[in-house]
Amino acid sequence: MTVLEEYERTTNGKPTVEGALHAFLDTDLDLYIEGGDAWKNYAALGAQVANTPEWGAELMDKHFDPVVRRLIDLLKKALPDRAEEDIFWGYHFVTGALLLTLARTGRMDKLSGGLCKSDDFAAVKARMAAGFKEVCKVRT
Template sequence: MAAESKPQRKRQTKAEKRAETIEQILDVAEYLFSRHGLYGVTLKDVAKGVGVHHTLLNYYFADKQELFDAVFARRAAVTSERRMKALDAYDKASGGKPTVEGALRAFLDTDLDLYIEGGDGWRNYGALSAQIANTPQWGAEMMDQHFDPVVLRLIEILGKALPDASKEDIFWGYHFVSGALMVTLARTGRIDKLSGGLCKSDDYAAVKARMARFMAGGLKTICDNRPE
């Protein structure tokens, strides 16, 4: 009886090989940047992690800044699109009567799901985002570029939920929400030590169960009790 022939693997096209190589480069660079920042990583470090000569990276990216921008933009587009769709859907479903917690859940929970379900790549991206958000020299500009539309959509819905609140208080409320989210994504391990292991920095499910509710309470409080 003749041996069964193994199915031949389809040969990759040049475009497929290029796309696969770029994904490998972005994954390794994301990991390194998330731990050492923009200035703590060289193209040679990335090339070593990928297992190629560093000159190959220059074929795909002009310099380290271009690579860094590409790393951040890759997942920023995904999270922005998902949150925008979630906010639009929630606004429509609320029938013009959104709640603060409902709006925050659409914004926060949709993002946290990516870190719960997306594996190490998304968690590396979260840590990188926290670094960028806390770098005033150039980080704010990157956050503005990728996230302003979805943030302003959230602000718009919060304004509907709090029609008597001042815009100033709503923007401060978002500022506090953003800060808590960035500390969470940084996964510093501080809460692990403070709680004696009761809480875990990477327990995004526990964060999701609490953050929107906590932030909604704080936001409503500052809007309802505005100082003279």
């Protein structure tokens, strides 16, 4: 939350999609990149918990929704002409990609023949905004 608030202050209330998503994602992804296997394992466990409807959803609602709502507010400011539903769907797809990444299933490694690595958090960071922006494109 602190990083999101600081980001908005530095942009004078004019955030970008890239900046908002990096403020949201980078603190955690950097920790998982630099923190070693213990943090990567913690992230994988968190990804599994987040995808458990019974008790995982309740934990996510309680502990993460305020931060997500703050991100959504920034994204609405960054894309004032986009439909609100597209911003929520964009967040949904970003979060899905994030959780799949954190789970480190090895699927990307296998599908890509080793070209992409499931734990390449830097590659994910570099691509998240592009995926979000595609979902929020103006439709004709």
